[in-house]
Amino acid sequence: MTAPDLQTLLADIETLVRCESPSNDHEALTRSAEAVASIGRRLLGAEPEHLVTDGCTHLRWRFGDGPPRVLLLGHHDTVWPTGSLLTHPYSVRDGVLRGPGCFDMKAGIVMALHAAAALPRRDGLAILITGDEEIGSPRSRSLIEEEAGSCEAVFVLEASAEGAALKCRRKGVSLYRIEVEGRAAHSGLEPEKGVNAGVEVAHQVLALTELADTVLGTTVVPTALSAGTTANTVPAAAGVAVDVRAWERAEQERVDRAVRALRPQLPGARVRVTGGINRPPLDAEASGELFALADSLAADLGIGPLTAAAVGGASDGNFTAGLGIPTLDGLGAVGGGAHADDEHVLVAELPRRTALLTALTRSVLARRAAEGEEEEPAGPAVPDPAVHMGGASQ
Missing domain, CATH: 3.40.630.10 (Zn peptidases)
Structure with missing residues (x-):
């Protein structure tokens, strides 16, 4: 050739x-x-x-x-x-x-x-x-x-x-976003009136890392992290992206159940999970x-x-x-x-x-x-009439 x-x-x-x-x-x-x-x-x-x-x-x-x-x-x-x-x-x-x-x-x-x-x-x-x-x-x-x-x-x-x-x-891939809702307050005058979303997301990050399994090759990695607005305000919101990789589908499903079961550790905080299994192994x-x-x-x-x-x-x-x-x-x-x-x-x-x-x-x-079937010469590309051009969703 x-x-x-x-x-x-x-x-x-x-x-x-x-x-x-x-x-x-x-x-x-x-x-x-x-x-x-x-x-x-x-x-x-x-x-x-x-x-x-x-x-x-x-x-x-x-x-x-x-x-x-x-x-x-x-x-x-x-x-x-x-x-x-x-x-x-x-x-x-x-x-x-x-x-x-x-x-x-x-x-x-x-x-x-x-x-x-x-x-x-x-x-x-x-x-x-x-x-x-x-x-x-x-x-x-x-x-x-x-x-x-x-x-x-x-x-x-x-x-x-x-x-x-x-x-x-x-490996298969799962992608999540963990959003934390707290309550803002002045960090110097009355921090006790706030619910610190930054502290709560830290709890969640530590919980997430415990879901990894080094023996099976399952990784659970918190990545992009954000919290707060100004240096003198108790953060009212925080979030973290999570990247999960696993060789087996069963491991993806185990981690998925655990991520969706995450609960807030601070009184008054709320945790919301979005995302899920993106690609199978x-x-x-x-x-x-x-x-x-x-x-x-x-x-x-x-x-x-x-x-x-x-x-x-x-x-x-x-x-x-x-x-x-x-x-x-x-x-x-x-x-x-x-x-x-x-x-x-x-x-x-x-x-x-x-x-x-x-x-x-x-x-x-x-x-x-x-197998005994006759091949035909290559023809032109055949358009699919069911596909709408110029912006239709697939």
């Missing part, structure tokens, strides 16, 4: 990296989606659907007349705010590509489009590029689950794990068969053997694996520094990993032919 042209890959990655796309900036996401669509049009000869949910733009290509059998899944939003290119400019030097969002995961988007373009037939293929993964996929989850529902395989273009490993197991069983296939194909391509990793971070692949759909993650760029100042991509791996993705996709799509 011929590897994709490296210079074309780099040019397309540069286009996307230079089009900044923070998750909460819908205008930037619209521009980014059009940049992705333009590359896809050129490579695939097909127009994507622009799916807009609550102002956030996602893109979908479908090929063939039937339901999709293979889904290439990625996201074009990043954690980097607009203006990050000024401090983290795009560059390629000494075999290393840098720039905000290059590793997580604009290189992966380009790899997906080039891999699809190299397929001799695309019937049964879908490509979905969402715009809100970095904030938990609140607007795209139902779209992802619907698109994956008929699939035999989902290939997630998130970046690889350390050492170029594929991500074959991911991606179990090794969901990825085992596809990893074995990828390892075999990598050997044929001369780029193996592959390694598998279990990671604490989650992706949209958690959703598809949670539905029981075979899912293989970490097929995107090789490099490191996701969300960090040293975010980077190893240039030499781009053609090899793109060729592997093409081989994987082709192999799964060819199963029907191997």
